[in-house]
Structures are given as C-alpha cells and as structure tokens.
Amino acid sequence: MFKYDLIVIGGGILGLSHAYHGLQKGLKVLLIEKNTQAMGASILNFGQVVPSGFGVEWQKYGIASTRHYLDMASKSDISVRKEGSIYIASDEDEMTLIEELHHINTVNAYPSQLITAQQCKEKYPMLKDDYVKGALFFPAEINADSRKTIPAITHYLVRGFGMHIINGKRIVDIYETENEAIVFDTAGDKWVGGQVIICNGSEYQSLFPEEFPKEDIQLVKLQMMETTPQHKSMPGSVLTGWTIRRYESFSECPSYSRIKADEDKTSLQNQLGVHILFKQTASGSIILGDSHEYATIDEEHLLQLQDNNQSINDFMVAEAKKIMDIDYTMARTWAGCYSQSKKGPIFHKKIDHRIHVVTAIGGKGMTASLGWAEEHINKLF
Ligand SMILES: Cc1cc2nc3c(=O)[nH]c(=O)nc-3n(C[C@H](O)[C@H](O)[C@H](O)COP(=O)(O)OP(=O)(O)OC[C@H]3O[C@@H](n4cnc5c(N)ncnc54)[C@H](O)[C@@H]3O)c2cc1C
Structure with a gap:
C-alpha cells in the first residue's frame, strides 16, 4: 500500500495550512475531508485576516500567514484582497486604546496609521458623524472571501503541488505501528502515513475523545448576517468600538485594564459577546456580525447550533445602524461554530510518535493558521 509522508484529517484552514507547508517541503501529502468539501468554521467565517487583533506573540503568525496568502494569490486566484483593516473609535477611551496600540505597533515595526474622524468620513461616507472619533488603519492586512478561498486553496494544492485529496470519508480510527500510522474510515478503508495530523475543528471529540479534558476546550457559536449587494464601497475589514474593547491586542495597551474595569458587565453586548464588524464581499454585499455564545462539549445542545436567535440579530442590526448608514436588507443569516482552548491559544497534542x-x-x-502550521511542520519534518 502507498505510504504518504503526511496525512492531514480535516480540510478547513488548519488542515490546509499543514498540507501547504508539507507540500512546500516536497512531502507526499494526503488530505481527507469528511464532507464533499470543507464545511466548518473555515467557510462560515468573516474572512478577516487581522494580525493587528493579536498580542505580539501571535501577531507574528498572522503576519506570516498574510505573506503565504499573498504568495498563493500571486500564482492563483484564491479570492483574497489587500485592502487593510480599520478600527473605528467611538469615544475617548477607545481613542486612547487605538493611540496606545499604534505606539506598540510602531515599536514592533508593524505598519499602522492613526487617522482623523474627517479622514474616516472621506474613506467611508456612510459612517455616522456622531459615531466616529478617529481610527487606526493597518494597510498591510488582507481579507478573504472564505467560501471561495478555502476551495480555491484546496484546488491550488491539488493542481499546483500534487496533493492527494479524498472527500466524503470520515476517519473514525487511527493507530500507530513502529514504522507508520494507519487511518481508517467508517467503511474500513485505510490509508498509511509517516505522520498524521488531525485538524477536525469543532468535532474534536470524534477522535481520541479521552485526550480532551472537557473543561479545557469550549465551543463558541457566532451569529452572522449578509446584506444584499450595496451601491456603496466599504473597503477592507471594518472593526468598531466594541472590537477595540474586546480584541487581544488591545489588552496589551497600558490603559486597557482601567477601561475594562469601568465597563458595565451586565450590558447586552457583554452578555451576548457582541461586537460590530463589517466586511464587504467582492459582489458588494456586506457581512455583518458577530455574537459569541459559549458552551462545553457536554452543553453543546444549549447552543442550538442549527438555530439563529432573531433577537441577537436584531440587536446587532440596531447597533450597526448607529455606526453605518447602509441598506440593511439581509440576503441571508447563519451561525458558525468553532472550538477554543481555555488553557492557551491553541490545543496541540502529540497522541503518539506519529499522531x-x-x-x-x-x-x-483564518488569520494565524498558515503561520502556526509552518512552525509545526518545520518541527515535525
Ligand atoms: C462565524 C465565524 C467568524 C469567524 N471570523 C474569523 C475571522 O474573520 N478571522 C479569523 O482569523 N478567524 C475567524 N473565525 C475563526 C476561524 O474560522 C476558525 O478558527 C477556523 O476556521 C478553524 O479552522 P479548522 O480547520 O480548525 O476547523 P474547521 O474549519 O471546522 O475544519 C475542520 C474540518 O474537519 C473536517 N472533519 C472533522 N472531523 C473529521 C473526520 N473524522 N474525518 C474527516 N474530516 C473531518 C470537517 O468536516 C471540517 O471541514 C471565525 C469563525 C466563525 C465561526
């Protein structure tokens, strides 16, 4: 039986990122995805590639990812656009935080520009006068149309690098011998590899469930909406005041603790984990979100992943209307889910020598996988 150097299970962005770096090293790579194509968080997301949102340690993975996306985009259309990201401050506290983040990034040589309320209005004429106080712009950042980007990267790896891919097979068992690891699907079909990397997203309990302490990982449900195409242009990833108060990068600002301490923890936005983000797609529609609801794997049913809670969407639209004057006719709404480690930035475990x-x-x-996987593959091969 043919032996692959690397078998990757899961065709989302983390799986693709490992496959990409394995292929760059000339490895024989097989990717196995249980659906006809990746269907998880990687295609349900915003597609914002925002290293500016991370603390210094993870920002480097985001910057490396951006470089890899742009390199792929220079060779094949993977539906990514370099239009920058902008954080719009709505009050004095948020202004303080963007000024402090600008300073941190200047010291770290990551390009950012403070811009005035007037300059913001010129760039985004639909921005409400009484909302914007100023903004911080990151010109190097990109965004992806994830529903297109994930299949396009998959196709690029198959066509450009000879990656083997098997769709529609769910892996249910893996074991290791002295020389190889063998993966099995539900029908008992098997494939053999030197190393196996499992990137099964929020279905992490489907393989080696005993390896995941229940309290260490949580599921997060996010609600999202997409408007009908707009006649106005809104370039880049647009992040607003509550994002400034939420993203990890701002927690490294000197004034962050003081500002957070003054916040009303019982406010609806804090309880629903809502912050308002906008991103225009290539077709002109605007993706708007998002909310965050949390549960352990045992409480997954409480999240009602198949349902969209209309009152949360109504709240997000009402808040968005205070920020941007656009057409809020919705073309579709959906909920996505990802898994999140509570003990660190990612869950990474060596099950055995080869798994x-x-x-x-x-x-x-979407922001960090390509950068993180590069380091992981370099350690393994
Ligand atoms: C609504 C939403 C908005 C987001 N916005 C952003 C953003 O703007 N920027 C950003 O950086 N991140 C964003 N994220 C987070 C990002 O989408 C996730 O971190 C990322 O997609 C996780 O990728 P993954 O490959 O681990 O998981 P997934 O994308 O879920 O992929 C896992 C894959 O494994 C497959 N699989 C599972 N089990 C098996 C098995 N046994 N056999 C074979 N295949 C299997 C699944 O079918 C799936 O395709 C967002 C997430 C959501 C939900």
Missing part, C-alpha cells in the same frame, strides 16, 4: 491533534485555535484561525 498529532491540532484544534481549538478559536476565533483566529
């Missing part, structure tokens, strides 16, 4: 689990990268997978 590795990598999951629970949380809300940063």
